Amino acid sequence: MEICRNRTQQRLCAKIVIVTIITVATIWLIFGLRQSRDRVTTCEPTMTVRKMGQFGNQIWEYMSIYVIWLMKYDTLKAYNITPYIEEDMKNNLEDLFENLTIQSLPRIFHFCEEKDTIIVPKNKPFRLPEDISGQNILLDSYSARYEDVVNFGVNNIKKELRFRQNYIDDVMKKLEELRTEANLQNNETVFVGMHYRGGDYIPHLEGHHGDKFKGPPNYSYYIKAMDYFKEKYGNVIFILISIDNNWLADNALKITKHGLVVVNPYTNDRNRDLTLLSHCNHSIISYGTFGVTAALFAEGETILYDLELPIDYRGDTIALGLSKLLPTWMRMKNTRETNFQGHSL
Ligand SMILES: *[C@@H]1O[C@H](CO)[C@@H](O)[C@H](O)[C@H]1NC(C)=O
Numbered sequence: 001m002e003i004c005r006n007r008t009q010q011r012l013c014a015k016i017v018i019v020t021i022i023t024v025a026t027i028w029l030i031f032g033l034r035q036s037r038d039r040v041t042t043c044e045p046t047m048t049v050r051k052m053g054q055f056g057n058q059i060w061e062y063m064s065i066y067v068i069w070l071m072k073y074d075t076l077k078a079y080n081i082t083p084y085i086e087e088d089m090k091n092n093l094e095d096l097f098e099n100l101t102i103q104s105l106p107r108i109f110h111f112c113e114e115k116d117t118i119i120v121p122k123n124k125p126f127r128l129p130e131d132i133s134g135q136n137i138l139l140d141s142y143s144a145r146y147e148d149v150v151n152f153g154v155n156n157i158k159k160e161l162r163f164r165q166n167y168i169d170d171v172m173k174k175l176e177e178l179r180t181e182a183n184l185q186n187n188e189t190v191f192v193g194m195h196y197r198g199g200d201y202i203p204h205l206e207g208h209h210g211d212k213f214k215g216p217p218n219y220s221y222y223i224k225a226m227d228y229f230k231e232k233y234g235n236v237i238f239i240l241i242s243i244d245n246n247w248l249a250d251n252a253l254k255i256t257k258h259g260l261v262v263v264n265p266y267t268n269d270r271n272r273d274l275t276l277l278s279h280c281n282h283s284i285i286s287y288g289t290f291g292v293t294a295a296l297f298a299e300g301e302t303i304l305y306d307l308e309l310p311i312d313y314r315g316d317t318i319a320l321g322l323s324k325l326l327p328t329w330m331r332m333k334n335t336r337e338t339n340f341q342g343h344s345l
């Protein structure tokens with residue numbers, strides 16, 4: 001090296017090398033110690049949820065553990081149980097929501113494997129055994145404890161799952177833009193968020209429910225649902241969001257001809273799409289946890305597609321479950337082509 005040519009420079013070089021080694025070793029040691037401290041704390045009994053599915057599923061998995069944690073707080077605390085979620089789920093959710101209460105402890109299973117685990121099935125009321133001391137609790141994958149969430153209160157859930165301010169600002173600006181484009185900036189306007197869940201979900205429904213699945217909603221369902229809002233409110237702006245481009249190619253034109261409709265204003269930006277739908281006044285959804293979450297957060301009237309299937313807690317039919325608990329949620333079916341009577345704008 002040029003710089004370590006003469007004797008003085010060589011001594012300096014040696015010092016630099018030594019200092020570097022000491023620094024690296026110190027950092028490594030501190031980091032290592034912190035890790036081992038984690039090991040100790042995370043070996044307390046824990047409660048977590050098995051992460052599975054897409055973003056909407058994960059929101060419901062989070063709501064499930066959060067609601068159980070708060071509703072059973074005294075008992076769980078008495079047994080020294082700590083709730084946690086996996087780190088990537090936490091990062092995923094905190095991409096959209098502000099600081100969530102439940103923390104992530106990624107290394108937990110590694111060091112506490114020997115503990116017994118009580119698995120809470122997703123479709124049963126939450127009940128703990130008499131003695132849970134020293135045991136972990138695991139909520140099953142696809143947990144979507146909508147009954148518990150409704151009991152806990154949608155309002156309270158929204159205090160925990162707070163959209164990041166930058167997304168809210170974007171969305172509010174977008175809604176104002178849409179009003180201005182429609183020349184409704186001085187008029188009272190009602191926004192109806194519409195969501196269609198298609199893509200890989202249709203094969204999932206077919207595979208899961210076989211012949212009982214009567215097919216996805218098509219434009220006839222959306223048009224009938226739009227009529228409900230058009231008849232009830234004066235100026236309605238509909239916002240249709242879907243990532244299923246084939247379905248849009250077949251259905252969007254008929255829907256956009258039926259009212260003031262904006263299709264995919266964010267061209268499939270997951271976080272903004274969910275924030276936007278959640279800030280509409282009312283909702284028209286198909287099924288699936290994404291649309292269901294948005295409609296729940298919007299807290300308006302919700303029209304949902306009647307799948308006519310038993311509830312199975314994997315997201316597709318929790319909309320049906322919610323429609324039995326929430327008086328503002330209404331089921332609707334596709335309209336037969338022959339007796340279809342949509343009015344056009
Ligand atoms: C979220 O947490 C960060 C860091 O702990 C804090 O600075 C910020 O104020 C919190 N935001 C909210 C909305 O609580």
Ligand SMILES: *[C@@H]1O[C@H](CO)[C@@H](O)[C@H](O)[C@H]1NC(C)=O
Nearest residue numbers: 183184185186187188234235
């Ligand atoms: C909007 O409001 C203005 C002023 O009140 C009214 O003249 C106009 O008819 C309204 N437009 C619509 C589409 O309701």
Ligand SMILES: *[C@@H]1O[C@H](CO)[C@@H](O)[C@H](O)[C@H]1NC(C)=O
Nearest residue numbers: 175189190191278279280281
């Ligand atoms: C409709 O939604 C917009 C956007 O979230 C909100 O500003 C407005 O107050 C809502 N209107 C009603 C009547 O709730």
Ligand SMILES: *[C@@H]1O[C@H](CO)[C@@H](O)[C@H](O)[C@H]1NC(C)=O
Nearest residue numbers: 214215218220334335336337
């Ligand atoms: C829409 O769905 C209904 C009910 O499944 C069906 O009768 C109708 O033919 C469908 N329309 C189109 C265009 O696919």
